[in-house]
Structure formats: C-alpha cells, structure tokens
Amino acid sequence: MNLQAVAPGLRLPLLPLLLIADESEEIVQTYIDEGTMYKIAMDDGEVVGVVQVIGDEIKNLAIAPGNQGQGLGKKAIKLLQEQPHVSKLVVGTANSSIDNLAFYQKCGFRFSDIRRDFFLKYPEPIFENGIRAIDMLMLEWTK
Template sequence: MKNVHLEEIIMNDREKYLDYLLLADEDEQIVKQYINEGDMYSISMDGQLVGIILFVYHQQRVVELKNLALVPEWRGRGIGKAVLQKTFDIYKGMEKIIVGTANSSIENIAFYQKAGFRMTEIRRGFFEKYAKPIFENGIQALDMVMFERNL
C-alpha cells in the first residue's frame, strides 16, 4: 500500500500520541512506562494520521513491536499489513521481531500469524497486573501470547 507513510516521532512529542497508544494497550500507567523507549512512528494514510507503532530494543538484535494502534475506522483495510512490511525493511539488520498480544485478542492473534509470526510462549497472568480487567470477544485478557518473526 503505497499511500501508507511512517514518520518517526521524536522523544519530546510522544505524550501527544498517548490516546492512540491507549487504543492498543488500555492501561495508561503501563503505556507511560514504555512510551519513551525505542522507536515510535506515526502512521498516515493519504496525509491523515491513522495510528501509531512503537518498537523497543532487546539484547541480541531483537526488537519488540510493543504497540501497534490503528484508529478503529481505519482497521481492516490492509494498513496494518502494509505497516508491518515497512517495519520489516526498517529493522532488517535485526535478527527478529517479537510481539505479544492478549489471549482474548483473537483478531490480533490471526493478524500476526498471517504476517508470518509464530507463537513462541505464553506469559501466564501477564494482564493480572493491569488496574482494570480487560475483556475482548467475551474473554478476559489474562495471559500474553508471544510471537516472533525472523528477519
């Protein structure tokens, strides 16, 4: 998708995008713990801001996709897939990308597998530390399902 554009967000401007990050991670205190880490990009479509993506670095050439948030009315149009393709190019010097999503995020689980990610582990009880319970698809988010994709 050629009209999807990523632009890096400098550290001093990140707080302005908090509401976008909260679309993908509902606990504001948790988001504030990582908002100033790694690389953050705005996602634009035809000049309109439609989302945010944030990556943090790990040891041994591993980067984690920490937050990918698209405004609801822009979902299901192939934008997320196009963004992932662009970030695979950005991080091609890394060994792999990892990402986690809630056990209740059925759409996300399918999305990452379609993008070539493989399940690697379950982090039991990960979402129990969140201030409020999260429910999606009639399922409580309790565990984090981790995926990875070699670059």
C-alpha cells in the same frame, strides 16, 4: 503510506492512538518514551496510526478506528520487516485477543512463548470476546 519517527518527549499527542491497543494509560506511560515510535501516515500526511518498537518487540500497534480494516496494520508491519536493520520482531498479545492472534499470524509471526499472568498486573480486568485477558501470548517473526 509511510512510517515517520517520533522523538521521545513529542509522543504524548499520540496517546489516544496508543490506548487503542493498550487499554491502560498507566501502563502506556511506563513505556511511551522508550524505543522507536513511528506515526503511520498516509501520503497526504494524515496520521492513521502508530507503532512503537522497543528493541525487537512491537510494544504497540494501533490504527485509528475510522481507518481499520483497510490493510494499514499489515502495511505497517511489512514496512518494519523491510527495514535493513530488522531481522527479528517479537510481539505479545492477550490470550483473549483472537483477532490480533490471527492478524500477526497472517503477517508471518509464529507462537514463541507465554507470559503467564501478565495482564493480572493491570489496574482493571480486561475482557475481549467474552474471555478475560490473563496471559500474554508471544509471537515472533524472523527474516
């Protein structure tokens, strides 16, 4: 598996993958051409996911549904963490995203902040695990 950079302006075909992790197309469109985006590709070239980093923040990480549960997200995080220029990564996820909170902690991230009412600006309410997404919980990893 490897990460392949995708230039701004060539990212729109990856929108369906981005929408797996961020349910609002309107919101994704505000950041799709910012920062560095990588296709997560298998050795045979099959694209199985996407990760977008803006500054030191992982803005979006998504694995295609048919490829989830195989450790690919963890491998993608590890590849990011191993890059020589990366000394810190920050990620935010909804208070309702119990699986994501566990995932990032397993990848070595620790809680760092709460962005209160973050998801109230989304056009439609988001519910996961019977909980409304209201706050964004921030997690941080450092070398």
